Amino acid sequence: MPDIPSLFGGSRGDRFDDSDQFVPEHLPDPDAFLDGHRVLEGDDHVAVHRVARELFEERGVYDVTFGYNLARLNLDQRHPDAGFRYAEDRDDPSILRVEFTPTTPFCPQSKTLTVGAFRAWNGLADRHDYDRVRVRVAPMHQQADAINAELDAMDAGDLLAEADHSARAAGSPAGERDDGVESGSLSLSEEFEAALNRLSGEKQ
Numbered sequence: 001m002p003d004i005p006s007l008f009g010g011s012r013g014d015r016f017d018d019s020d021q022f023v024p025e026h027l028p029d030p031d032a033f034l035d036g037h038r039v040l041e042g043d044d045h046v047a048v049h050r051v052a053r054e055l056f057e058e059r060g061v062y063d064v065t066f067g068y069n070l071a072r073l074n075l076d077q078r079h080p081d082a083g084f085r086y087a088e089d090r091d092d093p094s095i096l097r098v099e100f101t102p103t104t105p106f107c108p109q110s111k112t113l114t115v116g117a118f119r120a121w122n123g124l125a126d127r128h129d130y131d132r133v134r135v136r137v138a139p140m141h142q143q144a145d146a147i148n149a150e151l152d153a154m155d156a157g158d159l160l161a162e163a164d165h166s167a168r169a170a171g172s173p174a175g176e177r178d179d180g181v182e183s184g185s186l187s188l189s190e191e192f193e194a195a196l197n198r199l200s201g202e203k204q
Helices: 042-059 071-073 111-125 142-170 188-203
Strands: 083-088 095-103 132-139
Touching: 042 071, 042 083, 042 111, 071 083, 071 111, 095 111, 111 132, 111 142, 132 142
Parallel strands: 095 132
Antiparallel strands: 083 095
């Protein structure tokens, strides 16, 4: 859609930085979730944020207040302290840490937006090079603890699903034994008797 000239001069496009620019003064400072990790800057930040924009577009992660793809908030000069910052985990660079700073401490969309971002990144994992992406809201939000607790639970659920998938790919389904007997379905005495029967059969 073409930019509509403002009554005060200029166009709507003048309010946004170019998508291939890294403008630190128009971005939030990295906060607690990124502290001590390798915060992305310059071209690294731009490249990751470009992927975020594509993922959000496909999954419909939009800011309904401003009516645009949430990734565009990083470029909006009217909100220089809001948007996304990224860092690679210091212990495992295959993990991307994402911290979202909303425009206000009481932004009612923060939970929806961060959960949407988490699902976009991890649901379209074939579209980027990270094994896992963790998302948190900045502590300035009044409900940051509750929102981040839910995101933390989603992290854990994602890991469990990944472990289950790995177990299934490696062989028999998780929770089942190689002999076809479901683990936990026999008492200790029954398992002992079954083992004796197997040994007897082998001797014969």
